[in-house]
Amino acid sequence: MTGKPLDEDEFMPLFEAARWAPSSYNNQPWRFLYATREDDHWNAYLDFLSAENKTWAKRAAVLVVILSKTTVDYNGEPSRTHSFDTGAAWQNLALEGARRRLVVHGIGGFDYERAAATLSIPAVYTIEAMAAIGIRGPAKSLPADLQEREEPSDRKSLDDIVNQGAFDSVSEEGDE
C-alpha cells in the first residue's frame, strides 16, 4: 500500500456495504472500530499487529478492528451465529473495497487481548479479526519475502468443499 490517506467518503462506503449483510434474526452483531493514519489511535492500532504484519500494514490508510456481539439483542441469550454473521459483513466490506480498487486485507496476526483492553471493548463483544484498507502500492515497496507472496492464492477445489447428501464423501484431505 502507498501510505496515502483516504478520505472518509472513500472508505465509509465499505462499512455501508457491511451494514447490509444478512444475520440470524437480523441481529446484526458486527461492530467496527477504526483508526486512520492521521488519528491519535493510529499508533495503538498499528502496535496490536505482529512484527511481520506491521511491515506492510504501516502503509495502510485505515486499520479496522472487527467485533461481534456475542448475545442476541432481543433476549440477551448467547448468539450461536455472531462470528458467522460478522464474517458475512466482513466479506461485504472487502468486496466493496475491491470494487473500488482498494486493497482490503484481513489480519489474524495481532494481539487480541491487548486490542480488547486498549479499546475498552466490553466483555459481551469479541474480537473477530483486524483489517487494513489502503491504496495499492508497488510490490517493490515490500520486504523481499513479502514481494514473493504478491500473487493470487489458490483455493481448494469444489470437490474438496461441496458434497451432495451426507458428509462421508467429502474429501478429508488435510485432516491429519
Added chain:
Amino acid sequence: MTGKPLDEDEFMPLFEAARWAPSSYNNQPWRFLYATREDDHWNAYLDFLSAENKTWAKRAAVLVVILSKTTVDYNGEPSRTHSFDTGAAWQNLALEGARRRLVVHGIGGFDYERAAATLSIPAVYTIEAMAAIGIRGPAKSLPADLQEREEPSDRKSLDDIVNQGAFDSVSEEGDE
C-alpha cells in the same frame, strides 16, 4: 419459492463464489453439504428444519448445510476464525445467488444435533447454518403471517456499528 428444481449449472456457481472467500492462512474452513428436491436426502434435510421454516423451505430447490472445520489444516491447532471465515464464504454464496435472481435464505431454526448425526459430520467440523436456494414464487403462496414479512428488513445505522478509535462511543442501544 416456486418448488421448481434447479439444474446443477444453476446452483453450483453459488458454491464456486463461496470457494473464493478470504480466510486466515487461506485455511478455507468452509464445507457445504446439500440436497436437491429430487435427492434421497431431501426429506431428511427438510426434517432438520423447525416447523415454521418447513412451511416455506419445502418449496426450495436446494437445501444446504454449512459447516466449518474447527482446526487449522497445516498444524491441527484450533482455528480462531473458522466461523468468521465461513461467514465470508456464505456471503459470497448469497450474493452470487442474488446476482442470478435466485432466493437464497439463511436458516438458523433447525436441529443442529440431528443434522450432525444424520449427515455423519465428524467432530472436527461444526454446523454454522443452513440455507435454502430456489426460484422466487408469489408471496401469496406463503402462510398469511409470512406474507406480511415479505418486505426488506431494516438495518442498524452506521453510527450504531462503526466507531473511530476506542469502543466507548459506539452506541449501546439494545444492550440490555
